[in-house]
Amino acid sequence: MSRPAKITVDLTAIQYNYQLAQALAQLSAPSLAKSPKTLAVVKADAYGHGSVEVAKALTAQVEMFAVSCLEEAIHLRNAGVQNKILLLAGFFEVADIDLGIQQNCEFVLHNHVQIQTLLDTSLDNPITVWLKIDTGMHRLGVSIDTVQEVFAQLSASKNIENIRLLSHFSNADDLTSDYTAAQVADFNACVSSLIQQQAKAKHCELSLANSAGVLAWPDSRLDWNRPGIMLYGLTPFITSHPEADKLIPAMTFTSQIIALRNVLIGESVGYGNTWIAQRDSVIATIAVGYGDGYPRTAKSGTPVLVNGQRVSLVGRVSMDLICVDVTDLAEVEIGAPVELWGKHLSANEVAKWADTIGYELVTRMPNRAKKEFIKCK
Numbered sequence: 001m002s003r004p005a006k007i008t009v010d011l012t013a014i015q016y017n018y019q020l021a022q023a024l025a026q027l028s029a030p031s032l033a034k035s036p037k038t039l040a041v042v043k044a045d046a047y048g049h050g051s052v053e054v055a056k057a058l059t060a061q062v063e064m065f066a067v068s069c070l071e072e073a074i075h076l077r078n079a080g081v082q083n084k085i086l087l088l089a090g091f092f093e094v095a096d097i098d099l100g101i102q103q104n105c106e107f108v109l110h111n112h113v114q115i116q117t118l119l120d121t122s123l124d125n126p127i128t129v130w131l132k133i134d135t136g137m138h139r140l141g142v143s144i145d146t147v148q149e150v151f152a153q154l155s156a157s158k159n160i161e162n163i164r165l166l167s168h169f170s171n172a173d174d175l176t177s178d179y180t181a182a183q184v185a186d187f188n189a190c191v192s193s194l195i196q197q198q199a200k201a202k203h204c205e206l207s208l209a210n211s212a213g214v215l216a217w218p219d220s221r222l223d224w225n226r227p228g229i230m231l232y233g234l235t236p237f238i239t240s241h242p243e244a245d246k247l248i249p250a251m252t253f254t255s256q257i258i259a260l261r262n263v264l265i266g267e268s269v270g271y272g273n274t275w276i277a278q279r280d281s282v283i284a285t286i287a288v289g290y291g292d293g294y295p296r297t298a299k300s301g302t303p304v305l306v307n308g309q310r311v312s313l314v315g316r317v318s319m320d321l322i323c324v325d326v327t328d329l330a331e332v333e334i335g336a337p338v339e340l341w342g343k344h345l346s347a348n349e350v351a352k353w354a355d356t357i358g359y360e361l362v363t364r365m366p367n368r369a370k371k372e373f374i375k376c377k
């Protein structure tokens with residue numbers, strides 16, 4: 001009865017991927033006194049997987065979740081999620097400070113306006129803050145040469161009980177780049193000089209690793225790790241990697257063939273007549289399109305699985321439909337199952353054909369396609 005385009009989110013895969021992240025975090029820098037912790041990043045509706053369901057599946061294993069903003073945290077609270085939540089961009093206005101504290105959230109402080117605002121308010125109880133240091137991403141964070149001063153101000157404030165230090169990588173998904181090692185070195189040097197001048201800093205917990213760091217940069221695994229994309233089973237790397245290759249994709253995007261036709265050599269398929277048959281062909285039409293989140297930028301040739309076999313997208317992606325060339329399949333019928341991406345065809349591979357990355361494909365899924373969850377027992 002209903003339109004067959006559907007998203008299935010395997011929550012057991014997310015639990016497995018989280019455990020992999022946590023196991024890698026345990027192999028962190030031996031100098032760490034305490035056992036490292038692994039935040040689960042569930043911003044942007046858990047990268048399109050459904051933040052409430054994902055958070056509930058992880059709630060017992062995870063100390064803390066991370067989201068981008070207070071609205072995302074409140075969405076989780078309204079659904080009954082109780083774990084602490086880190087706001088990765090902190091607060092945007094002064095009223096959000098009290099609201100965030102009430103909602104059991106912690107703030108990243110990334111700029112001087114936020115820091116001054118917090119110093120100027122009067123809180124009932126002192127809080128933990130996460131001071132973000134810019135080690136080369138040049139997007140958020142205070143610059144290394146102001147860290148001493150900012151740290152001194154924060155640690156002297158009666159609003160602040162505990163300071164954690166973090167930074168973010170700009171290029172850790174490139175395994176051949178030496179920029180990540182340089183960011184780790186700059187972060188460590190910054191922390192060391194802080195400790196030399198301000199004894200309090202010795203007790204600060206540290207946080208660097210995103211998924212790429214957790215998977216491939218052992219020196220970045222510190223007190224708090226912050227994996228996102230790997231929890232959803234997508235590798236951040238272009239090339240294969242022994243740890244990333246163990247991840248299980250959580251999102252499967254499926255539909256069905258709803259029409260079949262013969263197209264003669266020289267005839268075209270789809271809007272703009274961009275694809276012309278180079279041979280007499282059998283063309284299958286699938287009930288999925290950019291209105292369901294399949295990228296319109298996907299080019300002819302993009303792989304699609306029909307009955308578990310690879311075929312190629314032909315012509316432009318429409319709002320509700322795509323066409324594929326099934327000439328080489330021995331058997332194909334209306335109603336045949338189609339996987340657009342998932343466990344057998346990586347969203348990352350499809351993304352490459354659409355000039356984007358797997359992160360974007362899964363995150364920007366509209367609500368149109370039904371979402372179903374596979375839950376653990």
Ligand SMILES: *Cc1c(COP(=O)(O)O)cnc(C)c1O
Pocket residue numbers: 041043088168209210211212226227228229230236
């Ligand atoms: C989104 C985000 C992460 C997670 O990054 P992944 O590449 O998805 O693992 C970690 N830290 C910060 C600050 C982020 O914004």
